[in-house]
Amino acid sequence: MSAPLLELTNVSRHFGGVRAVQNVSARIEAGEIVGLIGPNGAGKTTLVNVITGAHRATGGEIHFMGERVTNQKPYQAARRGLSRTFQIVQPFPSMTVRENVAAGALFAGKAISRRAAMDAAEAHLNFVGLGKLVDAPASTLTLPNRKRLELAKSLAMRPRMLLLDEVNAGLNLSEIDEALRLIREIAAQGVTIIIIEHLMKVVLGLSQRILVLHHGELTAEGAPEDILEDERVIEAYLGDRFAKRRQGAQS
Amino acid sequence: MSAFIGGKNLGLTIVLGVVAVLIALPFIGDNYLVRLATFLCLFSALALGWNFIGGYAGYPSFATAAFYGLGAYVGALLQNAGTPMPLAWLGAGLGCAIFAAALGPTLLRLKGHYFAVGSIAIVEIMRLLASIFADFTGGGMGLNVPILRGGPDFAGMVFLYAMLAVAAAAFLTTLAVDRGRLGFGLRCIQQNEDAANMLGVDVNAYKTAAFVLSAIFCGLAGAIYASWVAYIDPTDVFSILLTLKVPVMVLLGGAGGAYGPLVGVVAFMAMEELIWSNFLELHHGVLGVIIVILVFFLPGGLLKLRWPQILGRFRAGGDAKSEAKAAAE
Ligand SMILES: Nc1ncnc2c1ncn2[C@@H]1O[C@H](COP(=O)(O)OP(=O)(O)OP(=O)(O)O)[C@@H](O)[C@H]1O
């Protein structure tokens, strides 16, 4: 069996007494779309932060493309092809939309010059539907457009793996459909995707495999249909009384 | 990037014009003007130097006088040890670059106020060190530097041209940085350092590069200053006033471009000259007043003002008055 694209081995991250991520082990193969779900505070964002170097791991190992990358710096993650979107979008407010994306192309996407980066930026902005706003200051964008900008920025980095942290939060139904179409297209280009999402419909429809985090631990893993049936997942989302009642009804 | 009225070419034309006048000045002006011009170039070099770290990277550095003073002392000591003057200056620039490269990675981990306080502390520490190691630096008694032979007019010309060369080098470096990868990365850092890091900018290397550039130009200016005045002491070159004045000049003109710092230096020095010659006792209040004006009225500096609109409003005001007059008649 060949090495997976991303391999997590007993990864932990604690904040003082809070075990935000606890002993998580997982393998993500190249080309997969993996959903990462779990209730609020389960540790999803923290796990993304540890993978991309924004936080140091308290314990465990991370390998990306066979290389040990535990506690890499964020810029190293970016250059290795690990790119992420922020749950709370982080533009460069007084730069134009095009410059925001060009930065990704120049510093992580290996664009050879600022000129080339600007051109690449324009293509990515057209792709996410911001082609008409390239010269607007990023601070003037609406929330849905900021999310699109976030996506264009990540794409400009030419990632091998894209970690999407709630890119759909705050979008309406038609905007979500549009976002899903984009994500499928990105995946079709060969980018491996980990998607964090609260809307079950979205994750289940998109993902080939689901990882469930609860209190920082990986409690379940499997195909979307199986996950829906899993007691631990129901317990995590709806509370253990509901799960017990269900169990009682089944026996 | 520059919001100069009429665009970049006008800015460049004005700069080239001023440079031509400065080159001609020793032949057409008196000693007072040459001296003033030398200070203009000195502060331009310091302001453009500060702009790399303070403007582009957005780190509020008060380390200017640390580099300036270190440059002055290294240059003076090298000259006293028999090094030819121009080589002593280059040695001072190199020394400051090494100092900033060693200090940067630690100091630049501090953010905002902490960085500001940390950087001003460096100036104080350097001043103390220069005072304590009296055997080496002359301590509070100061340090004499060999006087340039050839008479005051010749010396005036040499030091004006030397300062002008440093200011010009700082300006050209700024233009290159502004257009290149470094300037873009620094602007990303200034806007959102974490996001820049996530986007592939090696933030520590970039910030340190800006700090080193800043140190080189401030150090060169300091070394030339030491040769020019032929005597330095710790309070003169590790000066808190200087360390405050330079960022105020840059902010007055507009930080983070090639032209803002120059506009700021000219505006500041013009104000200083005006007040200095007319109300001597008010002189010390100038810096304070400018800081207050900057904070409340000019957050983006003079260059970021919307000049066309302001001029337009004056014109509109005039029109309104004449219309009112016409109506009254
Ligand atoms: N920087 C931090 N300092 C201290 N505690 C933190 C920090 N970041 C996260 N935590 C804690 O770690 C736990 C996991 O938080 P995290 O943001 O990873 O959850 P999440 O699954 O992304 O939640 P959500 O669905 O609300 O986004 C929470 O208890 C949170 O309070």
Ligand SMILES: [Mg+2]
């Ligand atoms: Mg989260």
